[in-house]
Amino acid sequence: MAPRALAATLDTLSTSPADDAARGPARLLDVYRMLANVRQLDTSAVAWQRQGLIPGYAPMLGQEAAQVGAGFAVDKTRDFVFPSYREMGVAYTLGVNMVDYMSTHKAIWHGGLYDPVASHFAPFQAVVGGSVLHAVGWAHGQTLNGASLGGLGVGLAFLGDGASSQGDVHEAMNFAAILKAPVVFFVQNNGWAISVPTEQQVAGGSVAARAAGYGMPALRIDGNDVLAVLEATQRAVAHARAGLGPVVVEAMTYRRGPHSTSDDPGRYRTLDDEKIDGGEDPLRRFRSVLVEQGVADASFFDKSDADAQTRADEIRDGVVALESRPGSEMFDFVFQESTPTLGAQARQWREESEHV
Amino acid sequence: MSESTKSATLEIVRETPLLQLSMQQAINRALGEILDTDDRALIFGEDVGLLGGVFRVTDGLQQRFGANRVFDTPLAESGILGTAIGLAMAGFHPIPEVQFDGFAYPAVNQIITQLARMNYRSRGTLPMQVTLRVPSFGGIRAPEHHGESLESLFAHVPGLKVVSPANPQQAYHLLKHAASMPDPVIFMEPKARYWNKAGVDLAADEDIASLEGSVIARPGKHATLIAWGAMVSRCLQVAELAAEDGIELEVLDLRWLKPIDEAGLAASISRTRRAVVVHEGPHTIGLGAEVAALVSQSCFDTLRAPVERVTGFDVPYPSGDLEDEYIPNIDRILFGVQRVLEYRRG
Numbered sequence: 001m002a003p004r005a006l007a008a009t010l011d012t013l014s015t016s017p018a019d020d021a022a023r024g025p026a027r028l029l030d031v032y033r034m035l036a037n038v039r040q041l042d043t044s045a046v047a048w049q050r051q052g053l054i055p056g057y058a059p060m061l062g063q064e065a066a067q068v069g070a071g072f073a074v075d076k077t078r079d080f081v082f083p084s085y086r087e088m089g090v091a092y093t094l095g096v097n098m099v100d101y102m103s104t105h106k107a108i109w110h111g112g113l114y115d116p117v118a119s120h121f122a123p124f125q126a127v128v129g130g131s132v133l134h135a136v137g138w139a140h141g142q143t144l145n146g147a148s149l150g151g152l153g154v155g156l157a158f159l160g161d162g163a164s165s166q167g168d169v170h171e172a173m174n175f176a177a178i179l180k181a182p183v184v185f186f187v188q189n190n191g192w193a194i195s196v197p198t199e200q201q202v203a204g205g206s207v208a209a210r211a212a213g214y215g216m217p218a219l220r221i222d223g224n225d226v227l228a229v230l231e232a233t234q235r236a237v238a239h240a241r242a243g244l245g246p247v248v249v250e251a252m253t254y255r256r257g258p259h260s261t262s263d264d265p266g267r268y269r270t271l272d273d274e275k276i277d278g279g280e281d282p283l284r285r286f287r288s289v290l291v292e293q294g295v296a297d298a299s300f301f302d303k304s305d306a307d308a309q310t311r312a313d314e315i316r317d318g319v320v321a322l323e324s325r326p327g328s329e330m331f332d333f334v335f336q337e338s339t340p341t342l343g344a345q346a347r348q349w350r351e352e353s354e355h356v
Numbered sequence: 357m358s359e360s361t362k363s364a365t366l367e368i369v370r371e372t373p374l375l376q377l378s379m380q381q382a383i384n385r386a387l388g389e390i391l392d393t394d395d396r397a398l399i400f401g402e403d404v405g406l407l408g409g410v411f412r413v414t415d416g417l418q419q420r421f422g423a424n425r426v427f428d429t430p431l432a433e434s435g436i437l438g439t440a441i442g443l444a445m446a447g448f449h450p451i452p453e454v455q456f457d458g459f460a461y462p463a464v465n466q467i468i469t470q471l472a473r474m475n476y477r478s479r480g481t482l483p484m485q486v487t488l489r490v491p492s493f494g495g496i497r498a499p500e501h502h503g504e505s506l507e508s509l510f511a512h513v514p515g516l517k518v519v520s521p522a523n524p525q526q527a528y529h530l531l532k533h534a535a536s537m538p539d540p541v542i543f544m545e546p547k548a549r550y551w552n553k554a555g556v557d558l559a560a561d562e563d564i565a566s567l568e569g570s571v572i573a574r575p576g577k578h579a580t581l582i583a584w585g586a587m588v589s590r591c592l593q594v595a596e597l598a599a600e601d602g603i604e605l606e607v608l609d610l611r612w613l614k615p616i617d618e619a620g621l622a623a624s625i626s627r628t629r630r631a632v633v634v635h636e637g638p639h640t641i642g643l644g645a646e647v648a649a650l651v652s653q654s655c656f657d658t659l660r661a662p663v664e665r666v667t668g669f670d671v672p673y674p675s676g677d678l679e680d681e682y683i684p685n686i687d688r689i690l691f692g693v694q695r696v697l698e699y700r701r702g
């Protein structure tokens with residue numbers, strides 16, 4: 001799927017990122033290391049599911065460049081990310097505790113066990129399009145708080161091509177544009193929403209194109225080119241940070257794996273389709289760039305991949321060690337201030353289930 | 357229908373060879389027959405076409421009936437229900453699917469403010485023959501919102517009928533019946549039971565009356581367990597265990613959650629004189645409260661104990677690891693039975 005109308009929309013953003021270190025070699029190597037980490041953890045998680053360690057997982061194979069590129073553009077001291085359920089790569093890049101993140105896939109706690117406030121990464125959530133309006137509200141809160149030195153904190157909403165069909169997402173875009181909220185709508189257009197291809201999902205073929213109707217700028221980029229993603233997201237964030245309002249970034253990528261470990265893509269696409277539509281592997285692409293620029297060589301890649309394996313193994317040990325939460329926690333987090341009825345139910349649960 | 361005719365029907369059923377179908381297959385078969393016989397019927401939702409739905413309930417239907425009759429929609433539940441309403445106004449009989457119970461929530465506005473009221477608003481001139489299929493309830497260790505119990509919410513809304521089959525035979529016949537009704541019906545499929553096979557008698561649907569109200573899934577005399585959906589089979593297990601101790605539990609499968617079979621409840625409980633309602637949904641203002649109120653009213657003089665409720669707790673449906681703590685398990689149901697059996701007045 002070739003990215004369309006790329007250059008035309010880039011010009012609409014006059015701001016450039018404050019931090020140009022992204023182009024420096026050290027940063028490039030960091031980006032590769034993170035791509036390797038994410039690829040390894042993702043591949044491992046699929047294996048964990050096959051081994052019975054976790055009941056299910058939604059792989060992000062093929063979307064590493066989109067997620068890591070976007071993640072590197074986030075200032076985790078003041079921005080806030082609103083993910084869906086496939087943003088493992090964004091979480092990893094932001095430094096979210098990955099054992100705690102993976103706990104949701106081990107069916108331990110729906111939102112994951114990581115601290116969303118400390119991580120600047122909202123709880124994992126499964127409702128498609130469900131958190132996009134939250135990004136707008138949070139971002140408007142930053143406007144109300146007033147810009148600190150260096151500009152506003154930016155809310156980044158992560159959504160898919162499928163999610164772009166939800167009414168909530170259209171409402172979010174309109175609210176954001178009306179409020180001039182510092183939001184980046186980061187759309188990973190990975191070609192599929194389970195079995196439904198983007199052509200049957202997104203009328204007009206582009207989520208970015210809708211932005212014009214809401215009077216906001218949009219960038220439609222090659223989501224498998226990690227540097228293009230990084231630069232576009234940095235520009236979008238800088239635009240929002242400067243108080244100029246929301247931006248849509250549509251990263252054209254491809255879901256190379258199944259929708260989830262219980263999906264069977266053979267029912268709706270062929271291996272040939274996958275090969276053609278998937279294009280070149282985003283990691284391999286970035287490796288070529290690094291080699292061409294003389295920034296990295298085979299030994300660097302080998303070392304990075306080996307380190308990624310070590311980190312994935314460490315995370316696996318952590319996930320293995322994770323124990324179920326006590327059943328009493330079902331009652332503990334319903335309210336800040338619990339109720340007598342709930343207290344009585346918790347006691348009854350203890351008597352009948354723990355026999356105490 | 358009286359008890360004697362019911363058991364007579366059962367006898368006849370046993371003589372004909374039964375098809376062994378899972379509930380998922382039984383529903384698939386019913387949907388195929390509906391599309392075959394009612395050319396106004398349409399099936400649509402997320403991934404119901406080529407994929408056949410995430411539970412394969414619509415497997416093969418698009419191939420058989422074409423993409424005009426069975427089609428994938430964009431990913432928007434409010435859109436699915438809202439367009440279903442318009443299609444019904446145009447004279448079609450939509451049978452939309454929401455992929456999981458928890459994703460009916462984005463459609464709740466259209467369901468409550470529009471679907472449920474159109475007949476009333478239009479003074480009966482715009483009937484809503486819409487059958488909304490909802491894979492329902494928990495028990496499959498799924499992610500958040502993939503295991504919710506919405507029956508109280510839907511049953512509370514004037515203008516909606518609600519039904520939940522407990523086995524493949526019921527699923528097949530109740531769905532065909534629901535789809536033929538001129539009003540909106542929420543069809544709650546117990547997803548934890550999709551893969552369990554049981555005998556289905558395809559010819560047993562001549563008698564519409566047998567598809568209304570509740571059924572006695574197991575006769576007994578010491579207390580009645582009232583359940584629906586996946587909890588029926590769990591209550592049957594409980595009754596089996598209790599029988600080993602000489603306690604004969606009747607299991608009443610409510611089936612229709614709206615309208616509720618008041619007469620069926622009264623008939624059973626006036627005999628057993630004790631009742632335990634079992635459901636997965638939260639306790640407070642759960643459907644068990646309605647059942648308890650109805651039973652207290654109809655059986656006040658004969659009840660030996662207050663109606664017990666064994667239910668989910670007033671907490672969001674927990675993650676897979678804790679779901680066995682949440683869904684009424686055999687122990688908790690037995691505790692409820694014990695309470696009604698040991699209750700002493702005064």
Ligand SMILES: Cc1ncc(C[n+]2csc(CCOP(=O)(O)OP(=O)(O)O)c2C)c(N)n1
Nearest residue numbers: 086126127128160161162163192193194459
């Ligand atoms: C409101 C809602 N409806 C349905 C679902 C079931 N579902 C989960 S993911 C998905 C497809 C999402 O596609 P997209 O937004 O493109 O994200 P992707 O899975 O490609 O990352 C669907 C239909 C859901 N989780 N939430």
Ligand SMILES: [Mg+2]
Nearest residue numbers: 160161192193
């Ligand atoms: Mg997608």
